Amino acid sequence: MSTSNHHGARQPSATAIGPADPKRRNVLRWSLGLSAGLMLPPLAGCGGGGDVSEVTADTLPEAPRIHARNGLIDIDLVAAYGNRSVQFAAPSQNVYPGASRSVNAYLRSYDNGLPAPTLCLNAGDTLRIRLQNRLPANDAKYSSLSFLNYQNSTNLHFHGLHVDPKEIRPGVYGDYMVDTPDAGVPPGADRQHEIALPANHANGIYWYHPHLHGSTTTQVLGGMFGAILISTPRNDFDLPDEIRERIIFVHRLNLSDKGRSDTLYDYTGNNNSGFVLNGAYQPTIVMRPGEIQNWHFLNADVFYPFNPVLDEHTLWHYARDGNAFPRQYRPVNADSVTRMDGVLWPGSAMYPGNRNSMLVQASKTPGTYYLRCAKAPSGMDPEIVARVVVEGTPVDMDLPSPHRLPLYNNYQPITDAELAQHGGKTRAVILSVLSKDSSLLAQPIPEGEEWFIPATDNSSLANFVFSTGNAGGKLATFQSALSTTQIVALNAVEEWTLYNMNGYPHPFHIHVNDCYVVKVNGEDIEPYWADTIPLAPNGTQDRPTSITFRSRFTDFTGKFVWHCHALDHEDMGMMELVEVVA
Structure with a gap:
């Protein structure tokens, strides 16, 4: 399996542009x-290994x-x-430099x-x-x-x-x-x-x-x-040494004019930067013509999605959140990167906490190409996040067969029969940002409990409640005595449906046990394993959107949490305890 040849990309000129959404x-x-x-x-x-060009610095x-x-x-x-x-740049600059x-x-x-x-x-x-x-x-x-x-x-x-x-x-x-x-x-x-x-x-x-x-x-x-x-000692998907492996953290800096961001209130009031990769703004990545590299993207941002696409190339997506897809690559290119509606949600978009592992084969045509963050729901406009320079002596490399991707016994599909044989319990859980006066909350809010930031603190988060709860009951914050604890039996297999009442696709993250995602908005999808699941966007109180997953609660008892991985949401209370009991 190999990618086709491409022509060198045109370099867009830099222009003076302002931030699309600086705050x-x-x-x-x-x-x-x-x-x-x-x-x-x-x-x-x-x-990982690989040669580095002597002409252009990586x-x-x-x-x-x-x-x-x-x-x-x-x-x-x-x-x-x-x-x-640090180099601080306004976000959404779809130009280089x-x-x-x-x-x-x-x-x-x-x-x-x-x-x-x-x-x-x-x-x-x-x-x-x-x-x-x-x-x-x-x-x-x-x-x-x-x-x-x-x-x-x-x-x-x-x-x-x-x-x-x-x-x-x-x-x-x-x-x-x-x-x-x-x-x-x-x-x-x-x-x-x-x-x-x-x-x-x-x-x-x-x-x-x-x-x-x-x-x-x-x-x-x-x-x-x-x-x-x-x-693993089993050498699952053991890539050849000549395939260089890169780990790429992506996130936005958020700084005051003095280069600080010390508190949650600082964060909500300071300027966002463009995406930085391992702390660098628009770095250069050098590859030889035909070279294959293995890129692990990790979205460490507090709020924004990262949706990578490389001009005139295909990124061969093979794992999400450390979980390999079953004997297949999922191509990510200019044609596919925007496909995330309906059962395709979330496509290749990575929300905070997500990790995408991808193989990329450089064009056989030397030139300059651009790695971009494409538009995604709740994201800013497209922006160039890195320059990819293809130069030097060509190499002849073939993509490893996706049939070498591992299939783990503990991450086999969870069938209807397995679910039924292990209790068949289902749960319906709601995530929602609400006004402090919402009828979905316990009213009145218990005296002495801290559910929301008061207006006197002069924060943009004031008077909003970041809530969770079981469907059919009142919602609450994690810091409340009314917060839900999900009690699960050891070795149970359960099915959870998560409901979103907001436009933002809250990235649900659960600790310890991964999720086998099976439905989007009630429709069957091609299932996948993940530990961080962006909920389907554009939900309302009247018409919430949903994601359904199944999970095996194996090996470990004890208390842990699930939460929204938009970290200000988590810090304000969009989190619940899970307790696995023998």
Whole structure:
């Protein structure tokens, strides 16, 4: 399987254009209508290699990679502020080069890197991380809501991993995400994590980031995130060494004129940038004619979708959220990238938390091409996010057969019969941003509970309630005593339908157990596995849209959460507990 030849792309001229939507506060319109382990330089890669052109510099930054030794990575991870020079550009510039300016930013990050180290393990390995919080003391007075006054307390989530969510022994934690905002890891404190990957864990791309209710937004947007790349002893989809592997975090910076974004209120009032790739604005990626590379895109943005398309090329999409498609590639090109209506939703669009793994074969025609973010619901206008330069000595490479893609026993289709044999329980869950006076909420709101930001705080989020609940009941926020807890039996197989009452396609993310998505708006689709599911957009209270998935709640008991991965929505309460009981 190979792509066809292409002609070199024309380079559009740069023009002085303004931002299409510079303020994050405008987005509500969508809501409502390292010791053990081996560190290697990036190009050594978790299975990556390849030549670099001597003519054009490749400027896409790459994080250092730490490889497990003897089945173990054991590192310290330091969360702290640091100065970083960034190129800040208005979003939606569909030109190259886009107009930008250098800003001296003061941002939170891990190990003073953007992104943090990539952790490379095999299924069955153990990951030990001592999280060290070296952020400054919390400001206890910035918000009227107490749970928002811990912006420098933190914790650590292992996004997408099927691992134990509990405190596994005294003082040692798995993927523990049930801290209260005033707990977690406060400034100056440490926490020890130990993550034992099951021997049958799927290979693919995952990531780690903070997840303390009320402070997640500002910590992630500053750069507190890194990738986890899992291989398997079974060599599932073992790509040839000559195929270079790139891990590409995409997100928008959100900064004040002084290069800061310290609180949730700062975030909603500051300027958005264009997308940056591993922290770089419009970097250059160099490929040889005919070369194949393996790109893992991770959307680490707080709110916006990323919908990649490469001019005059096809991106061969083979996995979503670390889960390989069954013996097939899904082509992404100029013709297919906009196809996401109805049962095609969400197409190739990645909402916050999503990861897309794609093979790309460079044209045999040397030239300059552009990687763009195409338009998606709730996204900004198209923009050029990178320049791809094809030059040098051609290479003769063939795409690996999609028949080599792995089929995991634990990620086989969930049939009607399996669902019935394991209890057949169904749930209907609602996600909605509502006015504080909505009849869908418990009225009156219980006295003393913090459901919404008051107008006196002068925030664009004021008077909105970010709510969840079971269909047929009243909705509430996570911080309320009325919040729903979904109790699930160990080894149960369940079917959940998620209803969206807003225009924004809330990205539903559930911890520990992945989802087998089977319907969009009640219609059968070609099913797929994911851990982050953007809900069908354009729902209303009268006509909500829906997504239906099935899941196996296997291996682990304990409490964890599901939530909207638009992180300001999560911080304001669009989250619920799940408890798996034996």
